Amino acid sequence: MTAPRTVELRGKRIEITQEKRARLLAEMPEIEWIGDTALRANVTDAWVAALEASGFAKISDMKPSGNYDSRPLRSGTQADHMRSVCRLALKTAEEMASLFPNFTYDRDVVVAGALCHDIGKVWEFHPDNVSRWKQNPRATGMPSIRHPGYGVHICLTMGLPEQIAHIAGAHSAEGELLVRSLENTIIHWADVTFWKVVEAGGQVSDTDPWLDGELASVSGQPRK
Numbered sequence: 566m567t568a569p570r571t572v573e574l575r576g577k578r579i580e581i582t583q584e585k586r587a588r589l590l591a592e593m594p595e596i597e598w599i600g601d602t603a604l605r606a607n608v609t610d611a612w613v614a615a616l617e618a619s620g621f622a623k624i625s626d627m628k629p630s631g632n633y634d635s636r637p638l639r640s641g642t643q644a645d646h647m648r649s650v651c652r653l654a655l656k657t658a659e660e661m662a663s664l665f666p667n668f669t670y671d672r673d674v675v676v677a678g679a680l681c682h683d684i685g686k687v688w689e690f691h692p693d694n695v696s697r698w699k700q701n702p703r704a705t706g707m708p709s710i711r712h713p714g715y716g717v718h719i720c721l722t723m724g725l726p727e728q729i730a731h732i733a734g735a736h737s738a739e740g741e742l743l744v745r746s747l748e749n750t751i752i753h754w755a756d757v758t759f760w761k762v763v764e765a766g767g768q769v770s771d772t773d774p775w776l777d778g779e780l781a782s783v784s785g786q787p788r789k
């Protein structure tokens with residue numbers, strides 16, 4: 566059992582307890598698939614700290630969409646998205662490894678990277694931030710920092726390996742400016758596959774209640 570730990574993120578001191586870790590693992594059980602004990606513990610702690618520093622109680626409290634202003638899933642949560650990307654990415658890696666004898670990949674990096682790829686959404690999707698940005702987009706930008714950028718901040722602050730910070734920072738459009746690692750390439754396409762296939766399959770909502778309707782106060786839309 567890993568000892569409780571105190572970390573500082575965005576100026577907040579966060580006590581990472583066994584109880585908080587257990588809650589996080591219940592929401593994202595694929596973390597148990599990470600073979601390396603230290604990496605498994607660090608992914609868990611990074612999520613606990615990221616949520617608590619932002620004010621979200623759980624991953625599923627975030628809008629289930631790709632970006633703060635894109636339409637959400639009809640059903641399912643942000644946690645479901647990351648768990649599904651993890652499983653899709655692993656299946657891709659296993660398929661290629663079964664086909665090509667010399668195809669090698671780091672399974673722990675695929676699992677940990679997929680489960681952390683959107684960790685920066687705690688910033689981009691936070692209602693208080695969205696509300697501020699919408700009131701004055703020219704003050705700090707809108708969003709000020711996309712989830713890949715903030716994800717790098719969390720990963721490096723929490724001591725996650727460079728490979729995982731790279732996946733958080735370059736799984737999306739930011740990755741077009743560099744060469745993605747093998748594991749990040751797998752996760753990037755699993756992420757794209759997820760959103761494109763759920764859209765084609767009619768699983769994306771026609772409206773955005775998080776920004777326009779009954780959930781506006783949760784999403785940060787200024788009240789009219």
Ligand SMILES: [Fe+2]
Binds near residue numbers: 646650756
């Ligand atoms: Fe994603």
